[in-house]
Amino acid sequence: MVGVNKDILTFSDTNTPAFTETDFPLDWSMTRNERYGFIHLLQKIKPKVAIEIGTYNGGSLQVISQYADKVYAIDNDPSVVERLGKQFKNVEFLIGDSKDIVPKLIQDIKDKGELLEFALIDGDHSSKGVATDIQNLINYIPKSNYHIVLHDSFNPNCRKGMKMVNYSANKQVHYVELDFISGVYAPDNLKREMWGGLAHIILMPEARQTSFQIYESQEKLYNIAYKRSIHYVKDTLSFLKPLVRLFRK
Ligand SMILES: C[S@@+](CC[C@H](N)C(=O)[O-])C[C@H]1O[C@@H](n2cnc3c(N)ncnc32)[C@H](O)[C@@H]1O
Numbered sequence: 001m002v003g004v005n006k007d008i009l010t011f012s013d014t015n016t017p018a019f020t021e022t023d024f025p026l027d028w029s030m031t032r033n034e035r036y037g038f039i040h041l042l043q044k045i046k047p048k049v050a051i052e053i054g055t056y057n058g059g060s061l062q063v064i065s066q067y068a069d070k071v072y073a074i075d076n077d078p079s080v081v082e083r084l085g086k087q088f089k090n091v092e093f094l095i096g097d098s099k100d101i102v103p104k105l106i107q108d109i110k111d112k113g114e115l116l117e118f119a120l121i122d123g124d125h126s127s128k129g130v131a132t133d134i135q136n137l138i139n140y141i142p143k144s145n146y147h148i149v150l151h152d153s154f155n156p157n158c159r160k161g162m163k164m165v166n167y168s169a170n171k172q173v174h175y176v177e178l179d180f181i182s183g184v185y186a187p188d189n190l191k192r193e194m195w196g197g198l199a200h201i202i203l204m205p206e207a208r209q210t211s212f213q214i215y216e217s218q219e220k221l222y223n224i225a226y227k228r229s230i231h232y233v234k235d236t237l238s239f240l241k242p243l244v245r246l247f248r249k
Contacts, residue, residue, distance in 0.1 A: 014184045014196070024066075024207040028059025029194050030123075030151065037181040038149065038198065042067040045147055047117035049109065050190035053098045053133055054122035054151075058084045065091050068118060073106055074098050075123070098123045102136040109140070116140055127156075130161030137169050138203060146203040154183020154222065156199030156231040162199055163214060175200070179218035185225040192230040194222075 014031040028035060042063050047231070050068040053062050055075040061084070064071050071091045081093045093169045094101050109116050121133045130150070137148055139240070152158040159178060183197025216222065226232050 002171040014187050021102055021134065024062045026059050026062045030059065031184060031187075033181050034151070034196060034198050035192065039063055039151065041112065041147065041184040041200075042118070045118055045145075047120045047147075048115035051105065051116065051118075052120045052122070053102070054120070055080050055084065056092075058087065060120055060122065060151075061088065061091065064118070064120065067074055070114070072103050074105075075107070084143060086235070099129070099136065100130045102133065102137070106140050117142070117146055119146075120151070121148065125152060125155065125158055127161035127164060127215075128159050130158050131164040134162065134165045134201070138165075138167075138173060138201070140189055140203070141172055142203050142205055144205065148201040148203070149180075150199040152183070152197060153178045153180075153199035154225075156194060156229070156235070159222070167201075167214065168212035170203075172203040173212065174204050174206070174208050175179050175202040175215075177215040177217060179216055179222070182221060184217045185229070192228065192232050193225070194225050194231060211240060 014033075024035075024039070028127060029098070030038065038060065045067070046067045047064075047226055050064050050071045052061055052071060052073045055073045056077075061071065063072055065088045069087070069090065072094055073088075073091050074094045076095065076097050078095050081095060083095060094105065097113060106134070107118075108146065119137050121130065123133065123139070124130065134148070134150070149161060150158070153162060162176075162178055167176055178199045179197060180200035181198040185194055188194050
């Protein structure tokens with residue numbers, strides 16, 4: 001366990017100290033709570049094949065790579081391969097936009113008969129981008145339980161994207177919980193913004209027999225934070241956008 005470096009602590013720092021840094025030393029864009037939940041899930045699932053959308057500095061990839069047999073890591077930043085390529089033996093890096101790469105990758109996985117059991121979505125954070133990534137990743141009939149984890153479910157844009165998907169049309173989707181791990185309000189340097197949170201989707205080989213619902217176990221917390229957030233101000237004033245554009249011309 002690492003010691004507590006008081007110099008790096010500030011009042012609302014949700015990331016450090018994490019006490020797992022020694023096991024997973026690469027820079028990681030998740031809070032303490034998320035890291036613990038994420039590591040625990042991967043330890044339990046031990047996926048045969050995993051997909052990661054959004055690698056950045058390899059924070060989440062170092063965990064997926066440790067517990068999965070094989071990982072496909074997607075990022076639109078080509079420097080990811082130069083920076084991390086040599087560090088992971090079981091990772092194939094795919095560079096480009098996830099919305100172009102994932103449909104083809106899912107088809108390849110199906111053709112090769114590989115067992116996809118885990119995916120992380122942490123790339124394009126726009127509502128449409130998140131919804132497209134989910135839609136593409138659930139287009140797979142699993143042969144064993146298939147878990148999808150989504151980062152930033154507490155961010156209003158990402159959450160909206162997570163709710164845009166028509167899960168009930170897909171009988172393999174058994175469970176969607178947007179607040180598997182709760183997010184944070186106004187972390188350091190991000191005044192009145194809402195970020196973080198892990199959502200969790202589970203697909204199963206057998207078709208769902210029951211009606212479907214999206215769980216939001218921390219919806220009340222989300223709503224309280226949203227009303228005090230900069231996102232609420234922006235959404236409320238969004239009707240002014242065309243006017244602002246007009247004045248900018
Ligand atoms: C928040 S970071 C990922 C952090 C990482 N998962 C972690 O936990 O440390 C987001 C990454 O997604 C990548 N990205 C953004 N939009 C993307 C897209 N449309 N397709 C693929 N990668 C994308 C960015 O280049 C960036 O490296």
